[in-house]
Structures are given as structure tokens and as C-alpha cells.
Amino acid sequence: MATQHSRASARLMISPSVLLLLGWMLIPLCMTVYFSFLRYDLLSPGTEAFTGWDNYYYFLTDPSFNDAITNTLSLLVGVLLVTIIGGIGFALLLNLPAWGQGIVRVLVIAPFFVMPTVSGLLWKNMFMNPVNGVFAHITLAFGGQPYDFLGQAPWESIILMVSWQWLPFATLILLTALQSLDQEQLEAAEMDGASWGSRFWHIVLPHISRAITVVILIQTIFLLSIFAEILVTTNGGPGTASTNLTYLIYVQSLLQYDVGVGSAGGVIAIILANIVAIFLMRMVGKNLDK
Amino acid sequence: MARAITTKQKAINTAVIWTLGLVMFFPIFWLIILSFKTESDAIMAPMEVLMSGWTMESYDAVNRRSDYFKFFSNSVIIALGSTFLGLLIAVPAAWAMAFVPGKRTKDILLWMLSTKMLPPVGVLIPIYLLFRDTGLLDTRIGLVFVLMMINLPIIVWMLYTYFKEIPAEILEAARMDGASLGKEVLYVLTPMALPGIASTMLLNIILAWNEAFWTLNLTAAKAAPLTAFIASYSSPEGLFYAKLSAASVMAIAPILVMGWFSQKQLVRGLTFGAVK
Numbered sequence: 001m002a003t004q005h006s007r008a009s010a011r012l013m014i015s016p017s018v019l020l021l022l023g024w025m026l027i028p029l030c031m032t033v034y035f036s037f038l039r040y041d042l043l044s045p046g047t048e049a050f051t052g053w054d055n056y057y058y059f060l061t062d063p064s065f066n067d068a069i070t071n072t073l074s075l076l077v078g079v080l081l082v083t084i085i086g087g088i089g090f091a092l093l094l095n096l097p098a099w100g101q102g103i104v105r106v107l108v109i110a111p112f113f114v115m116p117t118v119s120g121l122l123w124k125n126m127f128m129n130p131v132n133g134v135f136a137h138i139t140l141a142f143g144g145q146p147y148d149f150l151g152q153a154p155w156e157s158i159i160l161m162v163s164w165q166w167l168p169f170a171t172l173i174l175l176t177a178l179q180s181l182d183q184e185q186l187e188a189a190e191m192d193g194a195s196w197g198s199r200f201w202h203i204v205l206p207h208i209s210r211a212i213t214v215v216i217l218i219q220t221i222f223l224l225s226i227f228a229e230i231l232v233t234t235n236g237g238p239g240t241a242s243t244n245l246t247y248l249i250y251v252q253s254l255l256q257y258d259v260g261v262g263s264a265g266g267v268i269a270i271i272l273a274n275i276v277a278i279f280l281m282r283m284v285g286k287n288l289d290k
Numbered sequence: 291m292a293r294a295i296t297t298k299q300k301a302i303n304t305a306v307i308w309t310l311g312l313v314m315f316f317p318i319f320w321l322i323i324l325s326f327k328t329e330s331d332a333i334m335a336p337m338e339v340l341m342s343g344w345t346m347e348s349y350d351a352v353n354r355r356s357d358y359f360k361f362f363s364n365s366v367i368i369a370l371g372s373t374f375l376g377l378l379i380a381v382p383a384a385w386a387m388a389f390v391p392g393k394r395t396k397d398i399l400l401w402m403l404s405t406k407m408l409p410p411v412g413v414l415i416p417i418y419l420l421f422r423d424t425g426l427l428d429t430r431i432g433l434v435f436v437l438m439m440i441n442l443p444i445i446v447w448m449l450y451t452y453f454k455e456i457p458a459e460i461l462e463a464a465r466m467d468g469a470s471l472g473k474e475v476l477y478v479l480t481p482m483a484l485p486g487i488a489s490t491m492l493l494n495i496i497l498a499w500n501e502a503f504w505t506l507n508l509t510a511a512k513a514a515p516l517t518a519f520i521a522s523y524s525s526p527e528g529l530f531y532a533k534l535s536a537a538s539v540m541a542i543a544p545i546l547v548m549g550w551f552s553q554k555q556l557v558r559g560l561t562f563g564a565v566k
Contacts, residue, residue, distance in 0.1 A: 009471065010390035013382035017446055018398060020379065024439045025405045028413035028420070035415060090310060097295045098303035106550050107311035110318055113549035115500040117520040118538040122317055124524075125531060126324065132333040132531070134320065141335065168314065173565050176557045214561045225409050228502035228517065232524040246411040246503075253415045254507065262415055270412040277407035281400055 029270070035263035042257035055264035059252075064240040068248040072272075075159055075244060076223050080216060082163040087170030087215065088208070094171070095178050105175075112168040116228035123161045124150060124233045154234045154242035161229055166222075170215045177211035178204070220276050224269070245269050318542075325349065325535035332531035348536035358519070358537070365515035365541075367430050368505070369498040372437035373491055376445045379438075381487065384449035385479065389458060399450065402443040403562060410440070410503045421508060428510045436508065437498045444497070444559060445490055451563035452486025489555030492548055496556075499545050516541040 039051045059065060094105060111119070127133050128149035136146035149157040181204065189199050227246045230236055236243035236251065243251070249269060253262025312319075323339065324332045331342040352358055387395045417436065418427070426432030456479070464478045502517040509518055520541055523534045549556070557565055 006390050006471075007392065010386035010392065013386040014398065016379050017383040017402070017442060020439065021402060021405050021442060025408060028416035029408070031416035031419075032412055093303070093307050093310060096303040096307070097300055098307050099300065100304065100308065104307045104311035105553070107315040109549070109553060110315055110546060113496060113500070113546045114318065114542050115517050115520065115545070116502040117506075117517045117524075118321075118542055119317075121520060121523055121534060122321055122538065125534065126320055127317065134336055137335040164314075164317070169560070172553065173557055173561060176554075177565055211561075211565045214564045218560060221407060225411060225503065227411070228506060228521070231506065232521050246409070249411045249414070250507070254418065259415055259419075266409075266412040266415060269409045273407055273409045273412070277404060281404060281407075 032263045032266045032270070035259050036267050038260050038263075040259040040263075042259055051260065055260040056268075059261050059264045059268065064243060064248055067240040068243050068245045071155055071242065072224060072244040072246075074155065075162065075226060076220060078156075078159040079163050079166055079223055080219060082159075083166045083170040083219065084212060084215065086163075086167050087174045088212075090167070090171040091174035091178050091208075092204075094175055109168040109172050111164050112166070112172070114165065116165070117232050119161060119165055120229040120232040123157070123164075128157055150234055150242075151238065154238065158226075158229055158233065158242055161233075162223065162226060166219055169219070173211050173215050174208055177208040181207045217276065217279060221273070224273055224276070245272070318546075321535050321538055323535075324531055325539045327532050327535075329529035329532045332535070333529065348532040349540070351533055352537045352540065361514060361516050361519035362540070364430060364513055365499060365517075368433045368437060368513075368515050369495045371430070371434035372441065372498045373445075373494040375434060376438045376442050376494060377449075377487065377491060380442060380445040380449055384446050384453050385475070385483075387446075388450055388453035388456070389461060399447065402446055406440075406443045414507060417504075418507065427508060428513050430513045433505060433508060433513055433515075436504045437501055440501070440504070441494050441497055444562070445494055447562045448490045448493065448555075448559045449483075449486060451558060452490070453483060455486075456482050489552055490559065492552040493555055493559040496545050496549055496552070 036055050037050060037052060038048050039054070040048045090108060094101065094108065098104075114122075125133065127135050130136050130146045130148040130151070133146075135149070139146050186199060186203060189203055194202070225246050226244060227250065230242055230244065230247045234242040236247050240248070245265065246269065249262050249265040252258050252265055325348055326344045326346065327339060327342060328345055328347065331339060334342065387399065421427040421432055426435075460482070461474060461478060464474050469478065499515075500517070502521075505515050505517045506521060509515070520534075520538060523530060523537070
């Protein structure tokens, strides 16, 4: 049993982490909320004034907000679909007996370790460039007309890049979950005449369902904040065609110096993320009890 | 025991998974190929690129850029600094929560996790302004602090899940034998916890190295790491594919190697111990 003495020292050992995180979270959070009610332009300092809900009104009725929220959500859904379905497929295949599994696994997960700026520029220049890219060369070789990916379909192209980065993550997690599946259970089901489909549906899927939930929720946190890929490829354009919420707030506050409106956007981003967070906390919390 | 698999079936499986692996890896493979080409060869059709001669000139060109080493050392300092500082603060906390769990331990852990849900863009402006006013903008110490803070919840959680696996009886035995708290930590806990600490360290170096929101927004010329250096190629002049490739290969190679070594830990760390 823990003694009084060890309790006190435990508290002492935990407090630096707690205090730092508390400060890190509360101070900027309060400032963002405070700024969101101010007219605050970095270019004309000293003219800050309380404006009530004006910043929110401006941010929410700005035409780019529609694009930003649609893009944020479509990237989320698009990448999740690709990575979950693809990840389950990859994990099932990588779990089959084959030669060189270890090496293939290493090849498959490699994109996850590529820094976002490299991955953005790599796809933009070496693959999607309509003149010099690999895709353009291949299209030309087959007599086709090269396609300007980032000009014609900027958001879809970014969804492709981000999926390439996150598919390895989903694969790795789902494969880990799959490997803890009891093979004898599967064999017993097979001997009883269960088809591949029903074995997958009734045994494999329930077994990896928790891992799938974890993948969805963790990716969601990161996908809501995609930034560098947009910055180095399209700068949010053409127009606002490839602007997401994170990028829009960045433009408002650090490029247009409108701290008030940027902060209102920040508060909205926080609310959006919190809706997601509630689900994640519940699930991980349940896991702690085991 | 698993059933015997026919060689033919195994050969088919092998062909399928190798195709998958090569397709996923191809962009990185292509980056490596282009980095060994001249600029004019690098923009040719794929077959011609492969047939053309090999050269190290792009690596030379990137290394000759007087500032490349600065970006690289900034990356190293920021990644290592934030990781070590994070461990320094997190090890005691995780130790205490794993071995002296109180009523609120679970709440504290969940709350720490919840700070990770705060979208960075929600606090970008205050942090930017605070950094500007305190002179921390574009300094390595500022970035070390920010990256330490954003990864601290992951470090605490990961260490906690490792520490929890150390049997508490061993610590009790040491205590009964008269070991002080300091000795207990130094001679009993540390050797058993070292593998966990090492994998936590590895994962966090990877995360800090690749972090590209704060590093891009809080740096300009002095403290910019490799993420920002690579981003500077987004507005290129003239031919730059080979140089971009060489710079990118040098930026991702160390982390790629580390990442391959820490596959398993990555799963545990990024799922907060929910999948092992």
C-alpha cells in the first residue's frame, strides 16, 4: 500500500507536468476567446476595441468559410474511407503467409515517416506536375492529355497525398490488432463450414473493431489540422478551392493580420475538435479500466 | 498450429504484397533516384531518367549551400531538445502515476490526453503574440518548448503504459530490503524501464522532427528546421527537382531508419496504449 510519504512525493512528481500542461492549455485558450471578441488588427496596434459577436459573424458569413468547412470535412471523410478500407485490405494481405513479409511491411509504412513538407512537394512536382511529373509522362506515353491535378482538382489531389501518408498508419495499427487474433478460432469456424465472408464479418471484424475506432479517432485529430501540405502545394488555391479551416485561420491571422477574426475562427476550430474529442476520451477511458 | 500452405499459394501472396509494398514505396524510391541525377535528367520521362547517368552533384550543391547545415542542426537540436526535456518532466509523473496511483490518476491521464485534442490553430495567435512579445519568435529554445508541450501528453502516456507493466512487487521487495526512493529508482526501476524510455524517446524524436505546423509558423531565418528548409522549395527558380530530391532524402533518411526500428512502439505510442 502506498504510504502517506510516497503519496506526497507522487504529487510532487506529477505536478510539473500538470502545471505546464495547464498553463499551455489555459493561457492561450483564454487569450483566443478574449481576442475573438475584439477588433484587433496587428497592423494598427492600440486600436483594439470590444466588438461583441462581430468577428464570429464575419468569419461565419465569409464565403471562404463555406469552402473551408466543406474541405475540412471532405478531407476527413475521404482520407478516413481510403485509409480504413485500404488499411483493412493491406493488413489482411500482409498477414498472409508470404516471403519477405518483414521487408514489405517496412516499405508499406515508410510514407508515414516522411515529413509533410517533403511529401507535399514530392507529389506536387515529381508526380502531379502537368509537364514534368511522372503522371504526365505516363499519360503522354499512352497518347493522352496530361492532367493538371493541382489546378483542376486541388482538393482531391491533397486528399490523395494525405491518404498516402496515413494509409501506413492505419495498416500498421490494424495489422497489429489482426496478429493478436486467435488462429484456432478461425480454423474452427472454417471447419464448421463458415465462408470467408462470414468468418471476416463475424470473427475478424469484431476483433479489430476497437483498433478501427482508435485509427478513426486519432487520424481525425491530425486530419482536422492538415496545414503544411496545403502551404507547400496550393497555398489554399485556386481561390479558396483547397483551403481548410486551419489554413483559413492562418491566412486571416498571420497573413491578413486580423487577430480578432482569426481568433473567432480558432474558437470554432476548437469547438469542432472537441466534438470529436469527447468520443475519443470515452473510448480510451474505457480501455484504462482493463 | 496453422495449416500447411501450398507453395503456389504462398508465391501468389508474395507477389501481391510485394506489389503493394512497391507501389506505396515508389514515391520515396523515385525521390532517391532523382537525387542522384542531373537537373536536366531529372525532369525526363521515367524510363529515360533510369537510363541516364548517375551523379552526386545535387548532394554537393545542397551541402554547399552555406545554410543547409544550420537547418539540419536546428532540426537535431529541436527534436532532441524537446524530447529530452519532455522525458525529464514526464518520467517522474509517469512513474508516480503507475506505482502510486491515487483516486484522480485516471482523471489526470485523461485530462492530459484531452490537451492533445486542442487544435494547434486554436492557440496559434496567442502563442505567436506571446512569442513575439517575449522575443522567443524564431528561436530554437522557443520551438523546443512548444514541441515539448505538444508531445508531453504522448510521452507521459507512453511511459505510463510501459511502467504499468513493471511488477510492483519488485519495487516492494526493494523497499523492504531498505532501498531508499532514490536507490529504488536508480537501481531497480531504471534498468527495467529503460526499453520503454528508449522507445518513447525514439517516437518523440520522429514526431518532433516531422512537426510542420509550429515549426513553419514560429520560425523565419534563424531557428528554421528542415521542414521549413524543404518548404522554401515551394517557390522555386529554374530547375530544382534533383536538388529538392537530394535535400528531401537527407531530411527524411534519419527518421525513416528510426521509424523502421520503432514500428511496434509507434503503434503503442500513437494509440495511447489502446492497441499493443
